Amino acid sequence: MFSMVKSVGIFGLNSYMLEIEADVSGGMPCFDVVGLPDTAVKESRDRVRAAIKNCGYKFPTGRITVNLAPADKKKEGAVYDLPILISILNASKQLECDTRECAFLGEVSLDGQVRSINGVLAMVITAKQSGISDIFVPFENAVEGAAVEGINVYGIKNVKQLIEHLIGFTNLTPAVPQPAQDSIINSMLDFSEVKGQVMAKKALEVAAAGGHNLLMIGPPGSGKSMLAKRLPTILPPMTFDESIETTKIHSVAGMLDKNHPIVTTRPFRSPHHTISSVGLSGGGTVPRPGEISMAHNGVLFLDELPEFKRDAMEALRQPLEDGTVTVTRASGTVTYPSNIILIAAMNPCPCGYYGHPSKPCTCSMNAVHKYLNKISGPLLDRLDLHIEVPPVDYKALSDKAQGETSAQIRERVNRARAIQNERYRGTGINCNAQLTPSLLRKHCVMTDEASAYLSRSFDAMGLSARAYDRILKVARTVADLKGNVEIQKDDIGTALRFRSLDRKYWE
Numbered sequence: 001m002f003s004m005v006k007s008v009g010i011f012g013l014n015s016y017m018l019e020i021e022a023d024v025s026g027g028m029p030c031f032d033v034v035g036l037p038d039t040a041v042k043e044s045r046d047r048v049r050a051a052i053k054n055c056g057y058k059f060p061t062g063r064i065t066v067n068l069a070p071a072d073k074k075k076e077g078a079v080y081d082l083p084i085l086i087s088i089l090n091a092s093k094q095l096e097c098d099t100r101e102c103a104f105l106g107e108v109s110l111d112g113q114v115r116s117i118n119g120v121l122a123m124v125i126t127a128k129q130s131g132i133s134d135i136f137v138p139f140e141n142a143v144e145g146a147a148v149e150g151i152n153v154y155g156i157k158n159v160k161q162l163i164e165h166l167i168g169f170t171n172l173t174p175a176v177p178q179p180a181q182d183s184i185i186n187s188m189l190d191f192s193e194v195k196g197q198v199m200a201k202k203a204l205e206v207a208a209a210g211g212h213n214l215l216m217i218g219p220p221g222s223g224k225s226m227l228a229k230r231l232p233t234i235l236p237p238m239t240f241d242e243s244i245e246t247t248k249i250h251s252v253a254g255m256l257d258k259n260h261p262i263v264t265t266r267p268f269r270s271p272h273h274t275i276s277s278v279g280l281s282g283g284g285t286v287p288r289p290g291e292i293s294m295a296h297n298g299v300l301f302l303d304e305l306p307e308f309k310r311d312a313m314e315a316l317r318q319p320l321e322d323g324t325v326t327v328t329r330a331s332g333t334v335t336y337p338s339n340i341i342l343i344a345a346m347n348p349c350p351c352g353y354y355g356h357p358s359k360p361c362t363c364s365m366n367a368v369h370k371y372l373n374k375i376s377g378p379l380l381d382r383l384d385l386h387i388e389v390p391p392v393d394y395k396a397l398s399d400k401a402q403g404e405t406s407a408q409i410r411e412r413v414n415r416a417r418a419i420q421n422e423r424y425r426g427t428g429i430n431c432n433a434q435l436t437p438s439l440l441r442k443h444c445v446m447t448d449e450a451s452a453y454l455s456r457s458f459d460a461m462g463l464s465a466r467a468y469d470r471i472l473k474v475a476r477t478v479a480d481l482k483g484n485v486e487i488q489k490d491d492i493g494t495a496l497r498f499r500s501l502d503r504k505y506w507e
């Protein structure tokens, strides 16, 4: 007898519908799985055989062939245990029910328990688009899948429970989505705790408002790490689509929080500087998203930037430019999104005190240059804002007056983002940092005064053509924060101040 049930395959973030066919016929007993299965899929045979017996069913004698179609795609992992099991029970007439509009996903243990898997959200989205009405997933993944509207997602604890539902003996209720959470971080961190550092705080506000990458340079203990960790508290809330995109990535990486399987707060990732280039940008024999994709729609913080491996830093260049990482393997090409705000922090030299107003630097000029040159020009170029974080003096530190809170700053950021959303509707970009050259000319209109000022500064500061574009983008964000339609002279002035460091340290 022949039977077919549906399931969903996944490669990287791309998922596709699969048909799991089973044929049971007379002849020498054997059990084959065909259709480009990997080792984990082949091992399904042993798990399914044991699970069928231990759930009180009969494992059919005779020749069993299971085909995973389409046969040209490599199938990975233990996701298909459940559909294989259902298909065999159907083919051997032990289960008679209509599963035409159903799909099944899940690993099965030897005693018939259903174990959680990775990538459920992406797979449920594909199932819904293919017209599946009911999808059965491991219980632990049900809330994640339930984020997709228009499809019933059932969480299954064990095979017995699933079969009783399929034959109409019991009636399971579909999983309900995670209640909408306040996506603003309830974090203990707040900008009001940072004393002084007016310029650095302004720069972080601009970075948050326009999605710009930022580099902070300063001596030890000046508050660079402290400032960076507070950036998520002033970012705009995640939209539903952003939330789903980020959750998909965390889901395939198996990094979802069991209690809150839908990511609703912008990720903040701060990998250690010993990370490899694959760990940072993604890849590996079985492709996995890197830290830059885990930070998608949020912040990637690289503390002590010069300590990172050169090849790891270089691997960031293309994803920073394109907003996606592409990994090519013999089995296919995987693309992970990587729309992030990159925040990097560093000391100006190995001892940390080069350029310090009171403490002497003990490094040779050569050592300072060598240290700074660990950051390549092209990477530096992708960081729109460069700022100095000077040591805070006693007066600022002991100041009792409370500075601006994150909530106050966030309000301005949200307003600036709303202006950008309106302006870039239908253009494929959503913030100033992503402006393409042609959109830049169109949307970064300066007053005559501002234009004359920029042209004077351009020659005086010896800026490059690339720097010109970056300054305009940053000036656009500064203007949006103030609600200026045309970019004013002051906005250009602020943008230029955020760009003077590379000349101080690197030239």
Ligand SMILES: Nc1ncnc2c1ncn2[C@@H]1O[C@H](COP(=O)(O)OP(=O)(O)OP(=O)(O)O)[C@@H](O)[C@H]1O
Pocket: 193, 194, 195, 196, 197, 218, 219, 220, 221, 222, 223, 224, 225, 226, 227, 345, 346, 347, 392, 397
């Ligand atoms: N502006 C500030 N306001 C209040 N506290 C500060 C400030 N700057 C530094 N501190 C205090 O100093 C500690 C160290 O700051 P932080 O770790 O951010 O320094 P850093 O610039 O990252 O130094 P390093 O270069 O060594 O990494 C903070 O945890 C905080 O307690």
Ligand SMILES: [Mg+2]
Pocket: 224, 225, 226, 303, 345
């Ligand atoms: Mg630090």
